[in-house]
Amino acid sequence: MSDSAKPQELYAKRIPIVPRSITGPFRNFKTAILVLAYAVYFGLPWLPWQRADGASQAVMFDIPGRRYLLFDLVVHPQEVFWLALLLFIAAVLLFFVTALVGRAFCGYFCFQTLWTDAFIWIEHLIQGERPNRMKLMREPWSNKEKLLKVGLTRLLWWLLSFWTALTFILYFGYAPELVVDFFTGQGAGAAYITTLALTVTTYLAAGMLREHVCMFICPYGRFQSAMYDPGTLSVHYDKRRGEGTAGRSAARAGLRTLEERHAQGHGDCIDCGLCVQVCPVGIDIRQGMQFKCISCGLCIDACNNIMAKMQYPKGLIRYDSETNLVAAQPRPGLHLEWKNVKVLGYGASLVLMTGYLFYSIATRQSFDHSIQQIRQPLFVTLSDGSIRNRYQIRLTNISGHEETYTIEARGLPAGALDIGSFKQVVVKNGKSVIVQASVKLDPARAQRLDQFEFVIRNSQGDTVVDEARFFAK
């Protein structure tokens, strides 16, 4: 019976992908990024940092204190636009890189890729190379070796997932204390719920779903291909070279050297299938560019290893652009196509926005203020007939240390401003105070004046000037 006579399934069962491990420059690059990313992610909450107030932890998202501590920078909610700016920069960086080198983000930097890579590494460590793993997979669960090895793999996966989840919550509290609280049952409910949720999702995403996340869930994957143009670099199989006129063929006797192959019309691909075996998303790159490909370059490493062994020139699979591949005389080597409006535009906005972010961080005010006129009553007549308006001034000190502020008025006769008991307002770091100010004018002046300015100054000389209104009717 042929395949087509079989009843068609509505849902194709997933065929597990068991990638073979490989060595090579792309693999090394990927490993280096993994090590660096893990070192940063798992290590950062434990990095101590000397700070006048607040936890001595280099990076902490202090939710109760409503601030983010990033080394020596303290970010307050009113600076939320920095976050918006940062997200914008991240998005443009993604576009920029994608336009140049395709889905490089997917292959090397994405959390999903990194964690899947680590999970595969554990799998490889316990169960051995691809053939061993595939053999184990076929065994029934009654097989003791399978039970032990696969069981141990899954256990390690759970442990890594759990540590990943726990590390996440460590960013929200003082890590050394939080860990103790967590394991002694004193942690906040949210900590346990978050850890549980992240443990399960990490396990599912990196252990079970894997490439399905990239294919069906991830939005980036969908729109990254929209940024491709023929000049964009991506992983390609050089079909012309690989297939020749008579197609690829194994390196049988008589077909071992390039001369022999070319003489019979065969291409350079010896159909060893290694590039398919190493692919973590389970595709055959020789069928052309595919949306599933995450540009991880492992097939390049695989094929280059084979080419080296066969003593053929490398680069049958390589980073290249579509234009170059179909060119009559393809240029050898890597060529970044950056001389177009799209790439230059992304680049320019990247530089601009990053510059602005740094400028904004460097020049931010050391305090935050708001001046509100008291509207109930808007003005009051005093016993001598003069008119008084009142204002509430809120000062928030975000300078990192205790500060003293002076509040003055410009455009008022001397003595008209009264700020009660506070000639100087001392505010602790990170705290806000409300100061009441009142302005009293004699009836004639009150009718003429309707605007003046508040001048707030700290001891460092940082000054803000705010307009205020005066009402007399």
Place this chain on the structure above:
Amino acid sequence: MANETPRTPVQTTGHVWDGDLQEYNNPLPAWWIYGFYITVTFAVIYWIIYPSWPFGKSFLPGVSKVTYVNAEGQEETWHWNTRAKLLKETQDAAAMQKPYYDKIASLPYDKVTKDPELSSFVLSAGKAIFSDNCAPCHQAGGQGKVGHFPNLTDDDWLYGGSFDKISETIHKGRRGYMPPFAEALEPTQVDALANYVLSLSGQKVDAAKAAEGNKLFHSQAAACYYCHGDNAKGRPIIGSANLTDKVWLWADVPGAKDDAAKVAAVKQVINNGLNRGVMPAWEGRLKPEQIKLLTVYVHELGGGK
């Protein structure tokens, strides 16, 4: 596409009618079924933890409990319900405010106003207490209402605007009274008095009438000076108004259309007297620390001395 509709194998229930009419069996997907079982389990757990089923005249209270300290300082435990939860949360909030209240209670008034953190607390907590208790009469911002309730944001005080006086007023309440003079005086005499009173704060008046009023004011016939003082500046000890300043409480002089209306407004007060200057005592209704905070708040409304 349309003409190659996949022929999906489906199970049938085995029921057949009219020869070929079969009942298909298309089960729900497994994830949906498991989701349903999870909701069932969740419901059962929920019944056990929280109050659920009516049960004769009572109900299943659930195992979850809420413990809080009641007003008498005793610990009370209820089965979980929103009322107990509110009481607990109220109490938790009070516990968070306590250090501030304690500090305010232990410090003299002027120390409180000189501490930026404490005075910020007074401004926000005081506003809440003021809105709940005082605002119905004195209005949300303490601006009062001419003819009814004193303005607390100006610098004029019937009974005195020092911390101690304000505190005394809140604790004990006040009862202001002015007798009606319509029976005792002739209309012309009332007219003269009104002109005199208005002249005291620099309003335009009939000078002759005002001179007449001046005499009456200080005479035994009207005896105004007895309460308002020889200089008409009022006597805080009994809460009589200062008639020489520009602040008016009982007669709506600032709101009057013209000079005649001003005279009429004052005459109205002299004729009918006043029996509405009543402020209740808050001693039994607010806690001492609340009154202290309120005292500072009112003092800071603008008129404190």
